[in-house]
Amino acid sequence: MKPSVTAHPISLVWLRRDLRLHDNAALYYALKSGRPVLPVFVYDRLILDQLEDRDDRRVEFIHREIQTLQDQLSEMGSTIIARYGRPIDVLKQIVEELTVADVYTNYDYEVYAKERDAVVKAMLAEQGIGFHTFKDQVIFDRDEVLTGGGKPYTVFTPYSRNWIGKLNDFYVKSYPTETYFANFAKTADLGDHDYTIPTLADMNFRPKGESYPVPTVNDDLLRTYEETRNYPAQAGTSELGIHLRFGTISIRDLVRQAQATSERFLTELAWRDFYFQILDHFPHVEKHAFRREYEDIPFLNRPDDIERWQNGETGYPIVDAGMRQLNETGWMHNRVRLVVASFCVKHLLIDWRIGEAYFARKLRDYDLAANNGNWQWIAGTGNDAAPYFRVFNPAEQARKFDPKGEYIRRWVPEFDSLRYSQPIVDHPMARQRAIDTYKKALNR
Numbered sequence: 001m002k003p004s005v006t007a008h009p010i011s012l013v014w015l016r017r018d019l020r021l022h023d024n025a026a027l028y029y030a031l032k033s034g035r036p037v038l039p040v041f042v043y044d045r046l047i048l049d050q051l052e053d054r055d056d057r058r059v060e061f062i063h064r065e066i067q068t069l070q071d072q073l074s075e076m077g078s079t080i081i082a083r084y085g086r087p088i089d090v091l092k093q094i095v096e097e098l099t100v101a102d103v104y105t106n107y108d109y110e111v112y113a114k115e116r117d118a119v120v121k122a123m124l125a126e127q128g129i130g131f132h133t134f135k136d137q138v139i140f141d142r143d144e145v146l147t148g149g150g151k152p153y154t155v156f157t158p159y160s161r162n163w164i165g166k167l168n169d170f171y172v173k174s175y176p177t178e179t180y181f182a183n184f185a186k187t188a189d190l191g192d193h194d195y196t197i198p199t200l201a202d203m204n205f206r207p208k209g210e211s212y213p214v215p216t217v218n219d220d221l222l223r224t225y226e227e228t229r230n231y232p233a234q235a236g237t238s239e240l241g242i243h244l245r246f247g248t249i250s251i252r253d254l255v256r257q258a259q260a261t262s263e264r265f266l267t268e269l270a271w272r273d274f275y276f277q278i279l280d281h282f283p284h285v286e287k288h289a290f291r292r293e294y295e296d297i298p299f300l301n302r303p304d305d306i307e308r309w310q311n312g313e314t315g316y317p318i319v320d321a322g323m324r325q326l327n328e329t330g331w332m333h334n335r336v337r338l339v340v341a342s343f344c345v346k347h348l349l350i351d352w353r354i355g356e357a358y359f360a361r362k363l364r365d366y367d368l369a370a371n372n373g374n375w376q377w378i379a380g381t382g383n384d385a386a387p388y389f390r391v392f393n394p395a396e397q398a399r400k401f402d403p404k405g406e407y408i409r410r411w412v413p414e415f416d417s418l419r420y421s422q423p424i425v426d427h428p429m430a431r432q433r434a435i436d437t438y439k440k441a442l443n444r
């Protein structure tokens with residue numbers, strides 16, 4: 001018999017990319033099921049141990065949010081169990097310690113996550129414990145938005161038309177979790193367990209001590225979003241990426257706000273769903289070109305070029321400004337992400353996977369689906385991608401989107417001086433070299 005300290009079985013809600021109590025699908029269904037509910041979070045060492053930077057912003061953010069959840073739950077007499085380890089081991093340990101009837105969790109579309117969940121589900125099934133998953137982090141998933149022929153969309157415009165057309169109150173209303181908060185398990189009823197949250201140091205991380213964007217966006221910004229979103233010197237975008245990534249805001253709340261203020265912003269949220277469904281339906285994109293014929297582009301991958309691109313020392317001011325913003329803040333404006341990514345792949349002929357991995361290491365809003373989708377779009381290897389012969393001209397982009405050079409001067413203060421690097425490549429040469437290289441590899 002397993003050691004049981006609860007008189008009645010409880011339900012666990014396993015939080016992952018949904019670090020909030022408000023409007024959370026899995027939490028709602030767990031709370032409604034009638035059993036006492038205990039939230040669980042696993043600091044997954046299979047992911048964390050591989051991170052290169054021990055002052056990783058995302059880990060610190062997650063740690064802060066788990067502490068916030070713990071504070072909110074303890075005010076209700078409850079708690080969260082947060083442990084560091086492999087998910088399978090931690091969950092096994094918890095179901096040995098407590099009498100658990102069911103585990104509720106929100107669906108995750110990444111390949112690793114799907115495999116992880118299958119293993120956990122099987123382990124729980126062996127013990128007669130149910131594993132229930134829910135859609136939460138997107139508006140539509142799996143087969144909810146398909147082409148007329150019943151296939152997943154690979155082109156964004158018709159997808160987004162269908163996505164927007166299908167939006168109705170049912171899909172965007174919040175789950176009223178608050179109504180059932182009385183159903184959180186009471187710490188007093190759970191017996192003596194270790195509810196201490198591991199410290200960053202316990203996991204071999206240290207804080208950076210920076211602040212994060214607030215988890216809200218005001219209506220005024222969204223009303224002018226269409227006009228301001230392309231100008232990196234302005235604070236014209238929401239900077240909600242990190243909150244969407246870790247679920248510290250609800251996508252349903254945000255979509256309702258977008259419906260009332262900005263069609264353009266709504267379309268950006270559709271892009272987010274779009275790339276989730278691409279990853280879900282075409283998991284090969286994680287490591288390979290969406291279009292297989294683009295697999296064999298002979299990228300140069302010169303170590304010196306890679307280093308200068310990463311450090312923001314290419315001698316192309318808009319590129320350098322973007323990379324320095326990324327390195328210093330963990331965020332980069334979308335317009336500049338497009339420019340630096342294009343420069344990396346086309347001007348320097350660096351494999352898009354190298355650029356993608358660098359963004360994955362540095363971006364505080366890093367998300368596999370969006371990052372991969374956007375890199376493949378730029379590289380021309382993706383579904384619905386920019387044609388390979390489209391090579392952004394960095395000087396043109398700077399003239400158009402940073403006409404007074406304000407953004408550039410903010411991040412590249414030596415820009416006007418002799419100390420500023422000479423261009424790493426000549427634009428016309430690099431452009432032609434990229435086109436010729438792609439053309440040859442594609443046999444066109």
Ligand SMILES: Cc1cc2nc3c(=O)[nH]c(=O)nc-3n(C[C@H](O)[C@H](O)[C@H](O)COP(=O)(O)OP(=O)(O)OC[C@H]3O[C@@H](n4cnc5c(N)ncnc54)[C@H](O)[C@@H]3O)c2cc1C
Pocket residue numbers: 229237238239240241242244268269271272275332333334335337338341359363365366367368370371372374375378
């Ligand atoms: C090379 C490259 C890599 C990128 N990597 C990521 C990434 O790892 N994670 C990420 O969330 N976005 C990524 N993007 C998309 C986009 O640049 C960011 O979502 C956006 O800049 C984040 O800032 P924001 O929150 O102020 O965005 P806003 O303009 O305020 O948009 C709101 C939200 O909409 C979503 N969104 C907006 N544009 C896109 C897009 N093109 N694709 C998918 N979702 C979008 C994001 O969730 C974003 O937070 C990448 C874009 C490029 C060109």
